[in-house]
Amino acid sequence: MDTLAVRLDHPLRSFALHVELEVGRETLALVGPSGAGKSSVLRAIAGLLRPDAGRIALGPDVWLDTAPETGRRISLPPERRSVGLVFQEYALFPHLTVEANVGFGGRARVGELLERFHISELARARPGELSGGERQRVALARALARDPAVLLLDEPLSALDAHTKGTVRAELGELLRDLGLPTVLVTHDFEDAAALADRVGVIVDGQILQLGRSAELLAAPASGFVASFTGANLLPGSARPGRDGLTEIVLDHGVTAYSTAAGEGRVGLAVYPWEIALSREAPADSTLNHVTGAVTSLVSLGNRVRVRVGPLTAELTTGSVERLDLREGELVVASFKATATRLVPL
Amino acid sequence: MLAIFLRIPPGDLLDGMRSEAAIDAVLVTAKTSAIANLLILLVGTPAAYLIATRRFAGRALVITLIELPLVLPPAVAGIGLLAAFGRFGLLGDQLTALGLSIPFTQIAVVLAVTFVASPFYLRAAIAAFEAVDPNLPAAARTLGASPARTFFRVALPLAGGGLGAGWALSFARGIGEFGATIMFAGSLQGVTQTLSLAIYEQFDVRFELALAIGAELAVVSAAILLVVKLLPSWTRSPSGSTTLFAPSRST
Numbered sequence: 001m002d003t004l005a006v007r008l009d010h011p012l013r014s015f016a017l018h019v020e021l022e023v024g025r026e027t028l029a030l031v032g033p034s035g036a037g038k039s040s041v042l043r044a045i046a047g048l049l050r051p052d053a054g055r056i057a058l059g060p061d062v063w064l065d066t067a068p069e070t071g072r073r074i075s076l077p078p079e080r081r082s083v084g085l086v087f088q089e090y091a092l093f094p095h096l097t098v099e100a101n102v103g104f105g106g107r108a109r110v111g112e113l114l115e116r117f118h119i120s121e122l123a124r125a126r127p128g129e130l131s132g133g134e135r136q137r138v139a140l141a142r143a144l145a146r147d148p149a150v151l152l153l154d155e156p157l158s159a160l161d162a163h164t165k166g167t168v169r170a171e172l173g174e175l176l177r178d179l180g181l182p183t184v185l186v187t188h189d190f191e192d193a194a195a196l197a198d199r200v201g202v203i204v205d206g207q208i209l210q211l212g213r214s215a216e217l218l219a220a221p222a223s224g225f226v227a228s229f230t231g232a233n234l235l236p237g238s239a240r241p242g243r244d245g246l247t248e249i250v251l252d253h254g255v256t257a258y259s260t261a262a263g264e265g266r267v268g269l270a271v272y273p274w275e276i277a278l279s280r281e282a283p284a285d286s287t288l289n290h291v292t293g294a295v296t297s298l299v300s301l302g303n304r305v306r307v308r309v310g311p312l313t314a315e316l317t318t319g320s321v322e323r324l325d326l327r328e329g330e331l332v333v334a335s336f337k338a339t340a341t342r343l344v345p346l
Numbered sequence: 347m348l349a350i351f352l353r354i355p356p357g358d359l360l361d362g363m364r365s366e367a368a369i370d371a372v373l374v375t376a377k378t379s380a381i382a383n384l385l386i387l388l389v390g391t392p393a394a395y396l397i398a399t400r401r402f403a404g405r406a407l408v409i410t411l412i413e414l415p416l417v418l419p420p421a422v423a424g425i426g427l428l429a430a431f432g433r434f435g436l437l438g439d440q441l442t443a444l445g446l447s448i449p450f451t452q453i454a455v456v457l458a459v460t461f462v463a464s465p466f467y468l469r470a471a472i473a474a475f476e477a478v479d480p481n482l483p484a485a486a487r488t489l490g491a492s493p494a495r496t497f498f499r500v501a502l503p504l505a506g507g508g509l510g511a512g513w514a515l516s517f518a519r520g521i522g523e524f525g526a527t528i529m530f531a532g533s534l535q536g537v538t539q540t541l542s543l544a545i546y547e548q549f550d551v552r553f554e555l556a557l558a559i560g561a562e563l564a565v566v567s568a569a570i571l572l573v574v575k576l577l578p579s580w581t582r583s584p585s586g587s588t589t590l591f592a593p594s595r596s597t
Contacts, residue, residue, distance in 0.1 A: 048484050078487035085488045091481040095503045104499075105489030146490050 002059030004150050004182040008044050010051035012037055017051070017206035023150075027176050027183040029197030030208075031190050031229070037206040038186035039088070042152045045184065046085045047078035058082065058149055058182075081150075084143030088155040090135045092127035098138050099123040105146035113141040133164045140175070151176075153185035157192050169195055190214075190230050202226045218272065224346045227270035233312050234270050236346060239263040246288075246338055253311055257289045263343035273315035275340035278307060278324060278332050287335040295330050309334045350560050362558025370536040371544035371559060378452055378540065379521055382459040386467050386516060391509065394471030395501060399483075409472070416465045420525025423461055427530040431457065454531035455538050463520035470512020474505035514574045518567055 004023040009016065017037040021028065030038045043049035045056055047063065056064040063081045065074040092101050098119055103110040114120040117137040127135060136156065143151065156172060157165050173196050176183055187193050193200045194214035201211040202225070210222040214230075221227035228234045235251050239259075242248030246258045249269050257269055277283075282290045293310025298321065305321045307314045312334050326332065351359070362368060397408060415423060430436045431448040441448060448454050478501055486496040502509075524542045531538040533547055541563050549556035 043484075046488050048487065077493075078484070079490045079492060081488075083488055085485070087481050087485060089481070091479065091485040093482060093485070093500060093504075104486065104491070142489065 002061075002149060002182070004045070004184070005055070005057050006041070006045060007056075008041065008051045008054040010040065010044065010049070010054070012040060012206060015205040015207075017041070019203070019206070019208060021184070021201070021208075021211075023182040023184055025180050025182060026198040027185060027196060029193035029200045030184065030186045030203050031193040031200055032186075032188065032203035033229075034188055036203045038188075038203055039154055041203075042085065042154050042184060042186060045081075045150070046083045046152060047076060047081050048085075050075060082146075082148050083150045083152055084146060084148035085152045086136075086139045086143050086154060086156055089159055090127075090139035092135060092138055092142070094127050096126070097123065098125050098127070098130070101127065101138055102141045102145050104142060109145055109147070113145055117141045131164075132160045133168050136160065136168060136172075140172075144179075149181065151179065151181045151183040153183065155187055156185060157187065157189070172196060202229055219342075221270055221342060221344050224268040224270075224344045227268060227342065227344050232270040232272050232342070233276075234268045234344075235311055236266070236268050239265060239267045239343060247343065249343070255289075255291050257291075257341070258338040259341040259343055260339045261341060261343040266346050267343045268346045270342040270344055271312075271336050271340055273306060273313045276312060276314035276334050276336045278309065278314055278316060278320075278326070278334055280324065280332060282333045283335055285335075286337065288338045289336050289341070291334045292331060293334065295326055295328050295332055298326060298328060347564060350557055350564055353557055354554050358554050359558050359561055362552075362555045363562060365555055365558075367535055367539075367544060367548065367555060368559050368562070371539055371541045372562065374452070374455070374536065374538065375521060375540040375542075378455040378459060379517070382456045382463065382520055383513070383517055385456070385460050386464045386520075387513065390464055390467050391471060391502075392497075394468050395475050395497060398472045398475035399480075399501075412468050413465055415462050416469075420462060420523070421529060424458065424526035424529025427454070427457060427461065427526060431530075449530060450532040450534065450538060452531075452538060455527055455540065458526040458530050459520045459523045462523055462526055463516040465516075466519050467509075467512045467516035470515065471505070471509050474508025474512065475501060477508065478504045511574050514570045518570050521563065521566060 004021070006019065006021040006023070008019045011017070015037070017040055019041050030041060032038055040049055044051045044054070051064070051066070053066045054064060055062070055066070062068070062074050063076045068074055093104065096104070099110060099114065102113055114123055117140060119134065119137050119141065122130065122134060127138065130138065136159070157169055160168055169192060176196060185196060190200070197214070199212060200214045200217055201208045202217065203209070204225055210217060210226045217226060217230055221230060221232065224234055235253070235257070237249040237251035237257070239247050239249045241264070242258060246260060247263050249257045249259060249267060251257055251269065259269060277287070291310055291312060293312070295307060295309055297308040299306045300318065303318055305316050305318055307316060307321065307326060309332055314334055397405065428435060428449060431441065431454070432438055433442065433447065433449070448457070482504065483496045483500050486500045491499065521540070522542055523540070524546070527538070527540060528543055533539045533543040539547065541559050545556045545559050548559065
């Protein structure tokens with residue numbers, strides 16, 4: 001099995017890109033805010049961007065080596081690297097039919113690919129006539145027509161509306177598992193990354209802050225940024241050892257909270273929305289942490305509702321919200337267990 | 347325009363067109379124009395593509411130099427060409443050594459036409475290639491296409507509308523070329539006398555003939571305008587993103 005090994009150093013506008021990755025037969029997602037250097041990583045792997053320094057190899061095939069032992073810089077042009085790159089807006093050729101787009105890289109498998117992606121009946125259409133989801137399937141089929149050894153996906157879901165996104169994400173996840181290719185995908189959406197990838201790397205300002213399975217990132221975010229990027233509430237405060245071996249955190253907005261995680265000095269207390277329970281009065285149960293605040297917003301997400309209470313966002317089932325009869329402006333108590341909290345350096 | 351066709355009876359107009367001077371002028375114009383336009387297209391297209399897609403030191407200077415003939419009075423262009431290629435010009439000694447004398451030959455006509463007409467094509471071609479979404483050639487490369495195949499299969503067809511429009515303008519400017527040609531190539535019937543020069547030569551000798559030649563040029567110009575208007579419109583529309591927010595097709 002060939003592993004894609006990537007090491008890159010490249011100056012971008014306001015920071016330096018420094019990335020080291022090993023991608024086996026798996027999907028690795030690079031997730032981060034826009035402008036973090038994610039797309040540059042893909043372009044460098046594809047050969048569309050020449051990094052200042054680095055090495056890119058697929059198994060024994062070296063695609064780029066700026067300082068090889070033999071002394072001669074190696075940098076294969078894109079057409080000699082076995083990659084399939086799906087561009088952010090898909091970059092379909094507007095003057096060619098779907099069939100010609102898919103066949104651009106290789107004619108042999110066009111019929112099979114059109115069939116596989118359910119776009120046979122669109123073979124004679126031009127990209128301008130297609131919907132977002134159809135374009136994405138054409139772009140995937142085109143990228144696969146050359147039988148690439150590595151698949152690169154740049155924001156594969158961002159050009160889709162919320163309605164199509166769910167279905168397309170499920171189909172894409174299935175496809176990636178079937179293909180079993182070393183795949184690097186970049187996205188600004190942690191949920192997409194967690195759904196599609198085996199491993200997720202959080203990248204900010206050209207640096208990978210943390211790389212691991214999405215569950216690992218959620219369980220132990222390495223920094224405040226990773227915690228908030230993965231969707232946690234992040235409350236800054238000062239930590240010191242408290243009673244019963246717990247850590248006592250005086251939060252900046254006044255409340256004292258307790259955590260089973262260790263920490264001292266300036267910390268961020270991270271707690272995920274689904275770990276927070278809401279009630280009318282402070283419950284007499286095992287939860288140690290209670291924050292009282294007014295409900296400032298209720299946002300429905302399918303079968304869940306995200307409720308904003310003071311500095312916290314809680315995620316409740318629609319049924320719970322109806323049972324509590326929550327409305328904006330009402331005072332409620334948000335509770336979470338000390339075991340549900342993580343402490344991250346700020 | 348109408349005055350040209352209505353000033354004299356159509357029969358006289360056709361007779362004028364059949365005269366030796368008019369036929370010679372058509373042949374000279376056709377030959378020199380064809381060579382000049384071939385030069386402009388074959389050299390200008392790849393040059394415009396490189397200028398549009400590469401970033402290099404002195405790029406702005408190169409573009410300024412290309413645009414210079416647009417603002418240069420034709421008489422200055424003519425005297426400049428003479429100063430460069432004339433017997434006593436900058437390159438005169440080298441050309442004489444090669445046994446070449448350029449002024450007052452068809453080569454001079456071609457040079458003059460190329461000099462004044464090419465900027466119209468180059469400017470439009472650079473703009474057309476710059477308007478091609480850079481991700482499209484990039485996508486072609488990742489799909490295994492060499493730089494040459496990328497140029498012919500992706501960049502050229504997508505820039506086609508802009509190239510055609512630019513070429514039509516440059517062609518029109520070329521067949522209308524007068525000032526630089528008369529100074530650098532003279533107006534020898536059958537050798538360097540193009541249609542534009544023939545009108546000038548004839549208008550105080552045989553006015554009907556000048557009108558007839560004028561009518562021919564007017565027809566060609568109208569045809570060019572028609573071609574520009576009828577160029578396929580999809581090549582000029584921005585690629586890909588225009589219908590991004592169109593409603594999904596229900597299948």
